[in-house]
Amino acid sequence: xxxxxxxxxxxxxxxxxxxxxxxxxxxxxxxxxxxxxxxxxxxxxxxxxxxxxxxxxxxxxxxxxxxxxxxxxxxxxxxxxxxxxxxxxxxxxxxxxxxxxxxxxxxxxxxxxxxxxxxxxxxxxxxxxxxxxxxxxxxxxxxxxxxxxxxxxxxxxxxxxxxxxxxxxxxxxxxxxxxxxxxxxxxxxxxxxxxxxxxxxxxxxxxxxxx
Numbered sequence: 001x002x003x004x005x006x007x008x009x010x011x012x013x014x015x016x017x018x019x020x021x022x023x024x025x026x027x028x029x030x031x032x033x034x035x036x037x038x039x040x041x042x043x044x045x046x047x048x049x050x051x052x053x054x055x056x057x058x059x060x061x062x063x064x065x066x067x068x069x070x071x072x073x074x075x076x077x078x079x080x081x082x083x084x085x086x087x088x089x090x091x092x093x094x095x096x097x098x099x100x101x102x103x104x105x106x107x108x109x110x111x112x113x114x115x116x117x118x119x120x121x122x123x124x125x126x127x128x129x130x131x132x133x134x135x136x137x138x139x140x141x142x143x144x145x146x147x148x149x150x151x152x153x154x155x156x157x158x159x160x161x162x163x164x165x166x167x168x169x170x171x172x173x174x175x176x177x178x179x180x181x182x183x184x185x186x187x188x189x190x191x192x193x194x195x196x197x198x199x200x201x202x203x204x205x206x207x208x209x210x211x
Contacts, residue, residue: 001069007019008107014078075115080103085138104145112124153168154167158205163202168205171209
């Protein structure tokens with residue numbers, strides 16, 4: 001039976017190249033985004049959800065299992081939220097701060113937890129960035145979420161009781177090693193995601209790569 005990959009966040013920069021890469025590698029691919037899509041095939045399934053709400057995750061996994069008869073082998077969390085704080089890192093409205101934290105931390109945590117509960121050999125991959133270590137007052141809300149998520153991913157990666165599941169936080173840098181910000185490269189992410197998904201061993205959970 002074909003392996004299944006589910007991708008949360010079907011943006012054109014990373015989500016779509018990752019979906020294409022895994023499909024070309026023989027995976028059935030489910031994608032999740034707020035925007036509906038009308039096309040589905042035997043190998044592709046698109047689901048709509050608001051990832052501001054972590055409680056939507058269980059229904060997504062239920063639909064994938066119902067459609068293909070098994071749980072995903074690979075979960076790629078590519079969704080993200082940013083409420084800019086250009087002049088004051090304490091200026092974000094509380095509702096916005098909570099929404100950002102939901103998308104960046106609570107919802108991926110829910111996805112990883114449910115994925116592992118249903119498939120103890122799952123690989124969980126998250127599109128991260130430098131904000132788990134870099135402090136920039138303009139991007140405080142995203143930095144808080146990425147920092148928290150990087151922590152629980154590392155905890156899951158070193159927890160021997162969770163093997164053979166694997167967990168990774170993937171951070172693209174420029175060729176000079178600087179944060180990418182808007183210069184993210186989808187093909188480079190897709191190549192890395194597939195490589196990590198096909199490796200049965202847990203490597204270093206914080207993967208910093210240059211592209």
